[in-house]
Amino acid sequence: MATHAIRTATSDDRQYFGTASTWDPRSQCRFIAAHPDAEPELWSAYLDGARTGYRKYGAESALEYERMYDGRSTALFFVAIAPDGTVAGGLRAQGPYHNADEAHATVEWSGRPGAAAVQAMIRDRIPFGVVEMKAAWVADGVPRRGELTRSLAGIGCRTTEILDVQFLMATAAEHVLELWESSGGVVATHIPPTPYPDGRYLTRMMWWDRTTLNGRTAVSGPGRNRRARLRAPRSAVEHYELIRLRRSI
Template sequence: MTTDYVNANRFSRTDIPVRDLEPQVLTTRGATRLIVATPSSAPQLWLDYLDGARQSYASHGVSMALEYDTVVRGDCTSLFYAAVDEDGTVIGGLRAQGPYVDPHQSHALLEWAGQPGLQLVTDAIRSRLDEGIVEVKTAWAADGPTAPTVAGMLARLAIPTFTLMGTRYIMATAADHVLRRWESSGGRVAEHIPASPYPDSRYRTSLMWWDRETLAVDADPAVYAQMVATSAPLTTNRQSSFSPSRVGAA
């Protein structure tokens, strides 16, 4: 399928509802494939992705931040991306939840609980709800020689996620040094919000936003072109509006 780009800031949304999304290879780098799916359309891939996340989080001593027993059910996840190697092993990925209808659906409010920036986080989310927010979470890449490739793939999923979800905004929370790596894809750290020591005092967690309307300006031109190419298999020239959900935070 082809995409009719109205201008440099616009890209189409797929006409396939996310709930009906079948597993699809978005891009391949060397022997690594990046697959997009939903927990219900690819249940084994979903479990493999989360098992890898659990191992990754455990290795960094932050297992509690994953909330595995809640997330594994899949009902709080709209879609997920899994990087798979030539042997079929999941070596990284991330998931998306939303679109949100209330700030309290975001785990960010728990991450800033008791911190000076809590109200600023709440207000930032609330002010963007009407135009749609998806949150990306549980990003990880397995240690080893494939880690840079996988990290690069995961950092370039803004346009595919906008394409599938139809929202204006994507949000993410992570350690500040991790988010800085994602700035080339158009993400911008909310500098006015004080970082939170989450999940513990070793970390400084910050909030990042991607804005669909300014992405072409905010992103590095080469990275933007790569994101457009990655989303091409998903898109048609039909625009659709997002449908907010009442998926709970996790």
Template sequence: MDGALRSYRRFDVEEALAYDATIDGSSTTVFVVALDETGRMLGGTRIQGPYQHVDEAHAVTEWEGRVGEAAIRKLIADRIPEGLLEFKSAWVEHDSEHRIAVREGLARSAIHIPHLLGARYALSTAADSVAEGWRVSGGSVVWWIPAVPYPNDRYRTVALLWDTCTFRRHAVESQLPLLEAELAELAAQVGMPPHAGGLA
């Protein structure tokens, strides 16, 4: 969270982090971090859910009172029955020579963490200027939900969705061998929930 705070402050968007509300960890199910060989943290993200109700999702607050609010609420509600997680607070250390690899690794966790928690879907929001970098693991921009000026008018935030049953159709080709190898390793180490759609 401290790394996320540094990163968000660098772009003057720390209000989007909701640091005071999330620092106690009670709203976070899993933290994912990337470490270099010395143990230095190079990036991370946190995951909320699986959700039981639409209003648990932070994304609804980003569209609240704006065009697209009903659409984002329906997107979430329709996917809760099969398991929906939300990825928040993603960051990558700006001076790391491994920035791209770290971002791609964090993006792949949008497939792995749902598998581990027995959920089918992962949701995230991001500025449209960086969304492409997070889509490499098979996420798609939800085109029918209009972008919103969040956290302020300098940004156009879009919704991204990953489906563990269909991610292979959308993932960048270079990421597929990594995704498959990591999924196989996770299956060997901890097993998979019964649905494990991504391995079908």
């Protein structure tokens, strides 16, 4: 089994924010961004939801729950708070990375075609700041689930601003690529897909570049983006700004 180095998030990673939140009128949820230490109850609820969601699809191994549950490898996480006060979805970010081997994407392509290209893409961008988005989920049965899914895809790219890095990376199964592209993510098309966590899924590498995200929305409607090359220009669709304010639910 391939292994990778895990860098513990330090106080330097957390100096840019405490707890931030914003209201999303489309999903009727409040998004909260925090470090696990700052919001332990929300972190626990996020973990429970992620485990339930991944287990439903037989993909719990991809979470590497035992490695992540203490929050030490997580620099930042987002949760969506539904009107009834429950945690309806979320995602987390690892990094900023110091070397390519810290990225989980290197495990997903280990021994597979494209492994060298994955390493090179990460390594070349580390001087500009790289974080990796992981473990996104949305609960079943929540109101406006489709809207929440699209908003979650958009809010994640604000990680680049909060952690003050240029690049956000994620890996995603092919059937959800259009969703992530709607927030400005661009598939690294020169890297072949990898069967991760198993042969049921073909997983691709995606990137968001903060310099090209500026001036466009973090949350946009479905189907607005076509498959494109990295750094391709993208148009603004909807204004959406992460505002820092005292948490209120």
